[in-house]
Amino acid sequence: MAKYDFDLFTIGAGSGGVAGTRRAGSYGAKAAIAESVRVGGTCVLRGCVPKKLLVYASEFARAFDDAAGYGWSVGETRVDWANMIARKDKELDRLNGIYINMLKNSGVQIIDGHARLVDAHTVEVNGQRHTAETIMIATGGRPVRPEIPGIDLTMTSDDILDMKEIPEHLVIVGGGYIAVEFAGVFRNLGSKVTEILRSDAILRGFDRDIRSSLTEEMGKQGIELKIRTHVTAIEKDGKGLAVVIDTGERIACDRVLYATGRSPNTSGLGLEKIGVTLNKKGAIAVDEWSRTTVPNIYAVGDVTDRINLTPVAIAESRAVAETLYNDNPVRMDHEDVPSAVFSQPSIGSVGLSEEAASVIYKELDIYVTRFRPMKNTLSGRDERTMMKLVVDARSDRVLGCHMVGPDAPEIIQGLAIAVKCGATKRQFDRTVGIHPSAAEEFVTLREKRKEPAKQAAD
Numbered sequence: 001m002a003k004y005d006f007d008l009f010t011i012g013a014g015s016g017g018v019a020g021t022r023r024a025g026s027y028g029a030k031a032a033i034a035e036s037v038r039v040g041g042t043c044v045l046r047g048c049v050p051k052k053l054l055v056y057a058s059e060f061a062r063a064f065d066d067a068a069g070y071g072w073s074v075g076e077t078r079v080d081w082a083n084m085i086a087r088k089d090k091e092l093d094r095l096n097g098i099y100i101n102m103l104k105n106s107g108v109q110i111i112d113g114h115a116r117l118v119d120a121h122t123v124e125v126n127g128q129r130h131t132a133e134t135i136m137i138a139t140g141g142r143p144v145r146p147e148i149p150g151i152d153l154t155m156t157s158d159d160i161l162d163m164k165e166i167p168e169h170l171v172i173v174g175g176g177y178i179a180v181e182f183a184g185v186f187r188n189l190g191s192k193v194t195e196i197l198r199s200d201a202i203l204r205g206f207d208r209d210i211r212s213s214l215t216e217e218m219g220k221q222g223i224e225l226k227i228r229t230h231v232t233a234i235e236k237d238g239k240g241l242a243v244v245i246d247t248g249e250r251i252a253c254d255r256v257l258y259a260t261g262r263s264p265n266t267s268g269l270g271l272e273k274i275g276v277t278l279n280k281k282g283a284i285a286v287d288e289w290s291r292t293t294v295p296n297i298y299a300v301g302d303v304t305d306r307i308n309l310t311p312v313a314i315a316e317s318r319a320v321a322e323t324l325y326n327d328n329p330v331r332m333d334h335e336d337v338p339s340a341v342f343s344q345p346s347i348g349s350v351g352l353s354e355e356a357a358s359v360i361y362k363e364l365d366i367y368v369t370r371f372r373p374m375k376n377t378l379s380g381r382d383e384r385t386m387m388k389l390v391v392d393a394r395s396d397r398v399l400g401c402h403m404v405g406p407d408a409p410e411i412i413q414g415l416a417i418a419v420k421c422g423a424t425k426r427q428f429d430r431t432v433g434i435h436p437s438a439a440e441e442f443v444t445l446r447e448k449r450k451e452p453a454k455q456a457a458d
């Protein structure tokens with residue numbers, strides 16, 4: 001008789017948990033997965049997927065505006081947002097069903113309910129105990145908001161995805177991925193948008209030319225950025241809300257979105273009791289194999305707070321499955337992970353920013369181009385694209401590729417392969433462009449920027 005009920009028991013059926021557990025199942029492991037909300041997790045149900053559907057919905061407004069320059073008479077346009085949200089929810093139900101089927105087809109048992117660790121090999125769900133040789137924790141994260149008076153009157157990204165009406169005036173607090181993405185969505189949909197930052201600039205950690213280019217474009221669209229501003233309270237104000245800031249000013253609005261980061265879901269799992277250690281940031285501490293301080297317990301994805309992106313969580317958990325069930329030891333490689341921000345215009349980025357590279361490399365060659373995309377000539381849209389290469393002057397290796405402009409995520413995904421392979425600027429130059437495209441600019445950049453490389457200010 002088997003020593004344990006399962007070879008692998010995964011807690012959390014988001015993108016990370018599902019991917020590794022299915023992979024384990026495909027190698028013949030007897031696997032189970034517990035989920036307390038709905039199979040699919042943050043990315044599919046409360047993050048990337050619904051967000052991108054909202055981005056698509058909002059982009060029609062730009063397309064209608066641009067159409068006149070190309071000879072179209074569009075006439076009056078109107079969006080039925082409640083209907084759009086209902087259609088989005090239907091799509092999420094479909095994806096939830098697909099995820100459930102994919103797990104079942106891989107032989108993975110789905111257990112509904114909140115899981116708690118009893119000991120290193122035992123998990124309890126709804127009062128029932130299950131034993132497993134290996135346990136994988138993939139419980140993700142959740143939005144966090146600062147504790148200020150009236151904070152319960154505000155929304156998080158979970159709530160805004162379900163909002164059935166378009167606010168007249170939306171205030172967004174934060175300057176990260178979520179804040180700039182929703183600023184773009186609701187500005188396109190016609191809302192007045194005010195974004196409040198405690199620091200000097202949006203998107204900390206991104207290359208400064210990305211940050212400044214997007215800031216400029218957001219400004220042209222009429223998104224109001226209030227920098228170095230702290231919110232002290234949120235109050236009810238007639239039918240709407242008032243955001244009180246540190247100068248004493250009250251900003252009247254309909255809705256307030258807090259996008260002030262996410263925190264790992266570690267509470268209620270019984271981690272401390274069985275010796276799974278958290279790091280200083282409150283995330284589960286893991287080694288390069290995603291192993292926690294209890295050797296048969298692994299943790300992957302946002303709950304470990306390494307790089308909090310869906311494809312990273314998927315790769316981390318598949319690495320665990322390959323290592324344990326396919327005799328193929330894989331350590332997740334966190335170098336040169338590309339990322340995108342679905343702001344409008346969008347951002348794609350891979351490798352080092354100029355500021356990060358300048359700390360490591362003595363001499364950098366920086367190539368930057370800014371231009372009006374061809375589509376904007378006839379449409380008259382006042383929006384520019386920015387592309388940038390960060391190159392190590394000594395080895396000629398391309399260390400970073402950064403872009404703000406239409407299709408940036410699609411373009412950077414391809415360039416990420418080149419950066420991962422260690423391509424040189426000379427190899428970029430020898431690559432023939434595709435014409436007419438924006439992407440071809442990345443292989444035709446000639447002029448090095450004259451000023452010296454810049455280091456990060458924050």
Ligand code: NDP
Binds near residue numbers: 174175177204307342
């Ligand atoms: P981010 O960590 O990206 O940004 C948080 C923002 O909130 C920062 O601007 C930060 O300011 C600010 N902030 C933090 N605490 C406070 C506070 N107490 N008061 C005021 N401002 C504050 O978090 P998000 O919530 O935008 O996104 C969470 C994560 O979700 C991201 O890190 C990313 O991993 C993931 N995500 C990825 C997406 C993608 O890949 N396209 C899309 C959406 C989310 P400061 O800069 O000063 O620290």
